[in-house]
Amino acid sequence: MGILEVKDVGKRFGGLQALGDVNLSVAENSVHAIIGPNGAGKSTLLNCLVGKLIPDSGSVMFDGQSVLGRKPYEINQMGISRVFQTPEIFGDLTVFENMMIPCFAKRDGAFRLHALENVGRERDLVEKAEQMLIDVNMIDKRHMHTASMSRGDKRRLEMAMCLVQEPRLLLLDEPTAGMARADTNNTIDLLKEIKETRDITMAIIEHDMHVVFSLADRITVLAQGTPLVEDTPDKIKGHPKVREAYLGEAH
Amino acid sequence: MFGLNKKDTTLLIAVAFLALCAPFILNPFPEGSSLAQFNAGYPDLMQRFVIFGIFAIGFNILFGLTGYLSFGHAAFLGVGSYSAVWMFKLLGMNVLPAIALSVVVAGLFALLIGYISLRRSGIYFSILTLAFAQMSFNLAYSVLTPITNGETGLQLTLNDPRILGQSATADGGIPVTNLLPGIEMRDTFTMELGPWLFQFNTGYYLCAVFLLLAFYLSVRIFRSPFGLMLRAVKSNQQRMYYTGLNTRPYTLAAFVISGMYAGLAGGLMASMDPLAGAERMQWTASGEVVLMTILGGAGTLIGPVLGAGFIKYFENIFSKINDSVLHGWFGFMPDGLENALVFVSHFFVGKSWHLTLGLLFMLVVTFLPGGLVEGGQRIGRLFRRKSAEDAKSTDVKPAE
Ligand SMILES: Nc1ncnc2c1ncn2[C@@H]1O[C@H](COP(=O)(O)OP(=O)(O)OP(=O)(O)O)[C@@H](O)[C@H]1O
Numbered sequence: 001m002g003i004l005e006v007k008d009v010g011k012r013f014g015g016l017q018a019l020g021d022v023n024l025s026v027a028e029n030s031v032h033a034i035i036g037p038n039g040a041g042k043s044t045l046l047n048c049l050v051g052k053l054i055p056d057s058g059s060v061m062f063d064g065q066s067v068l069g070r071k072p073y074e075i076n077q078m079g080i081s082r083v084f085q086t087p088e089i090f091g092d093l094t095v096f097e098n099m100m101i102p103c104f105a106k107r108d109g110a111f112r113l114h115a116l117e118n119v120g121r122e123r124d125l126v127e128k129a130e131q132m133l134i135d136v137n138m139i140d141k142r143h144m145h146t147a148s149m150s151r152g153d154k155r156r157l158e159m160a161m162c163l164v165q166e167p168r169l170l171l172l173d174e175p176t177a178g179m180a181r182a183d184t185n186n187t188i189d190l191l192k193e194i195k196e197t198r199d200i201t202m203a204i205i206e207h208d209m210h211v212v213f214s215l216a217d218r219i220t221v222l223a224q225g226t227p228l229v230e231d232t233p234d235k236i237k238g239h240p241k242v243r244e245a246y247l248g249e250a251h
Numbered sequence: 252m253f254g255l256n257k258k259d260t261t262l263l264i265a266v267a268f269l270a271l272c273a274p275f276i277l278n279p280f281p282e283g284s285s286l287a288q289f290n291a292g293y294p295d296l297m298q299r300f301v302i303f304g305i306f307a308i309g310f311n312i313l314f315g316l317t318g319y320l321s322f323g324h325a326a327f328l329g330v331g332s333y334s335a336v337w338m339f340k341l342l343g344m345n346v347l348p349a350i351a352l353s354v355v356v357a358g359l360f361a362l363l364i365g366y367i368s369l370r371r372s373g374i375y376f377s378i379l380t381l382a383f384a385q386m387s388f389n390l391a392y393s394v395l396t397p398i399t400n401g402e403t404g405l406q407l408t409l410n411d412p413r414i415l416g417q418s419a420t421a422d423g424g425i426p427v428t429n430l431l432p433g434i435e436m437r438d439t440f441t442m443e444l445g446p447w448l449f450q451f452n453t454g455y456y457l458c459a460v461f462l463l464l465a466f467y468l469s470v471r472i473f474r475s476p477f478g479l480m481l482r483a484v485k486s487n488q489q490r491m492y493y494t495g496l497n498t499r500p501y502t503l504a505a506f507v508i509s510g511m512y513a514g515l516a517g518g519l520m521a522s523m524d525p526l527a528g529a530e531r532m533q534w535t536a537s538g539e540v541v542l543m544t545i546l547g548g549a550g551t552l553i554g555p556v557l558g559a560g561f562i563k564y565f566e567n568i569f570s571k572i573n574d575s576v577l578h579g580w581f582g583f584m585p586d587g588l589e590n591a592l593v594f595v596s597h598f599f600v601g602k603s604w605h606l607t608l609g610l611l612f613m614l615v616v617t618f619l620p621g622g623l624v625e626g627g628q629r630i631g632r633l634f635r636r637k638s639a640e641d642a643k644s645t646d647v648k649p650a651e
Pocket residue numbers: 013016018036037038039040041042043044045085
C-alpha cells in the first residue's frame with residue numbers, strides 16, 4: 001500500500017478524455033516520475049491530487065485518507081505541496097517575503113491574527129527561511145522582487161517555498177523547465193539530498209530524461225490519459241512500447 | 252522605537268509633528284490679506300482633514316493591502332455616527348463612550364457585511380459592498396426612522412434622558428460634547444501673532460490623537476505577519492491556497508479592522524458635531540474614500556492621509572472661490588480679458604471644484620499610478636540625483 005493511491009481516476013473536458021482510468025501507487029519515501037508526451041494528462045492528474053480539479057470518477061487516497069472533496073488548503077495541510085508548471089509565486093513580494101509565507105503557514109496552520117508582531121522578529125522562522133534560500137542558492141537574491149526574476153529562478157523559489165513546509169508528498173510539475181544546465185544540476189543534487197535526509201515522497205513530472213533517470217525510483221509512462229507502463233528506470237529505458245509511444249515521439 | 256524600524260519611526264514622528272502644528276502650518280497667510288481665503292487652519296476643516304484621514308487609513312488596510320475594493324465603506328462611517336449620537340442621547344455628553352460604541356458597532360456591522368461579501372472577489376465583491384451600503388442608506392433614510400430619524404437626521408433634543416448627564420443645561424440649552432466635565436470639544440484657544448491668527452481647538456486635538464493612534468496601528472499592521480499575509484492575498488490567492496492558507500479569515504479580519512476605522516471616523520464626526528444623517532452612508536461618500544486612497548497612493552502608509560487632506564482642502568477652499576473673488580483677482584486686466592478669464596476659471600472653481608478634482612485625479616492615475624506618494628518619491632529621487640551630480644562637479648572644479 002503506497003502513501004498515495006490513485007484508483008480509476010477519470011476526467012473529461014467536454015469531448016476530450018484527458019484522463020481515463022488512471023491507477024497509480026506511489027510508495028512512501030520514493031521518487032515516482034511521470035513522463036509522457038505533451039497533452040498526455042500529466043498536469044491534469046496533479047490537479048486532481050491537490051484539489052484544483054475534481055475527477056469525474058475514481059478515488060485518490062493520501063496516507064489512507066481521501067483527498068477528494070477537500071479544499072486545496074486542507075489538502076496542503078495534510079502534507080501535500082506542489083510546484084506548478086507555470087510558477088505560482090507572490091509576484092509583488094520579495095524573495096524573502098515569499099519564503100516567510102510558507103514558514104508562517106507551517107507554524108500556524110489555522111488562522112492566527114498576529115497583527116502587532118513584526119515579521120523580522122520571528123528569529124527561528126527567519127533563520128529557517130534563510131537556510132532554505134542558501135540551500136537553493138538564492139540567498140543573494142533575498143531582497144529582489146520576484147516579478148523581475150527569470151523563469152528558472154522563480155521555479156527554484158517555488159520549490160524552496162514547498163520544501164520549507166517539510167511536506168510528506170512533494171509534487172513537482174517540470175521543476176527544471178526554463179533552468180540553465182548548472183541550475184538543473186543543482187536542483188538534481190538538492191532533490192537527491194532531500195530524498196536521502198528527509199522522510200519525503202516525491203512525484204515528479206519531467207521532460208528532461210537526465211533529471212528523470214537521476215532521481216526516479218519508479219517511472220510511469222502516461223499517454224493520452226492512460227498509463228502505458230510502470231516500471232524501474234532501467235526497464236523503462238529498454239521498453240519497446242515506451243520507445244514507440246513516448247521516447248520515439250519526443251526525440 | 253515603539254517596535255518600529257528607523258524609517259517608520261521617522262514617518263510617525265513627522266506625522267505627529269504635522270498634526271500638532273497643523274494650526275500654524277495650515278494658516279500661513281495673515282488674516283485679512285487677499286490670500287487668507289487659502290488658509291485651512293480653522294477647527295472645522297482641520298477636524299475634517301483628520302477624521303477623513305482616519306477613514307482613509309482604515310480603508311487602505313483593506314484595499315491597499317488585500318486589493319479588495321469596497322464601495323460601501325461609508326455605511327460603517329454612518330453606523331458609527333448614529334451609535335455615537337445615541338450615546339449622547341441616552342448616556343451623556345462624554346465623547347469617549349460614544350466613540351468606543353461607534354467602533355464596536357461598526358466592527359460588528361462590518362463582520363456581517365464582510366462575511367457575506369467576501370464570498371466573492373473582484374468586481375462582484377465591490378458590487379456586493381455597494382449594494383449593502385445602498386441598502387443601509389435606504390434603511391436609514393426611511394424604514395428605520397425610529398432609530399435614525401429619517402431625512403431630518405438624528406439630533407439631540409431637550410427631552411433626551413442622558414442618564415449620566417443632564418437633559419438640558421441650566422440655561423435651558425442642549426449640552427455640548429466634552430472629554431471631561433469642563434473640557435468641551437468646541438473650546439478654542441485663539442492666538443494672535445501680529446496680523447496672523449492661529450486657532451487651537453480641543454476637538455481637533457482629540458481627533459489628532461486618534462489619528463496618531465490609528466496611523467501607528469496601521470504601520471504595525473503593515474509590518475506584521477498579518478500584513479504580509481494580506482499582501483500575499485493581493486499578489487496570488489492560488490499560491491495561498493496551495494500553501495495551506497485559507498485566505499477568508501485574513502480578508503475578513505482586514506475588512507472588520509477597516510470597518511472599525513470607519514466607525515471611529517464616524518464617532519469622531521458625531522463628537523465634533525452631534526448629529527448624524529443618512530447622507531453619510533451614500534455611495535458618493537463611499538466613492539470619496541476610494542478616491543482619497545488612490546489619489547494619495549493605495550498600499551502606502553502615508554498616502555491615504557495625504558489624499559484625504561488634498562480632497563478635503565479642494566472641497567472646502569476651491570469651492571469658496573466664486574465669481575466675485577475671480578473678478579477681484581483678474582480686475583487689473585482689460586475688461587474683455589478679465590471677463591474671458593473669469594468665464595474660463597468659473598468652470599474649475601466654486602461650485603465646479605469637482606471638475607478640477609476630476610482632472611487632477613485623471614492626471615495622477617495616468618502619470619503617477621502610485622499616487623501623490625509616488626510623485627513625492629520621484630521628486631525626492633530627482634533631487635538626490637541632482638545633488639549627487641553637484642557633488643561630482645564640485646569635485647572636478649579644483650582640478651581646473
Ligand atoms: N482546464 C482545462 N479545460 C479544458 N481542457 C484542458 C484543461 N486542462 C487541460 N486540458 C486539456 O487536457 C489535456 C491534458 O492536458 P495536461 O495539461 O494535463 O497535459 P500535460 O501532460 O501536462 O502536457 P504538458 O507536457 O504540455 O504539460 C490537453 O489536451 C489539454 O488541452
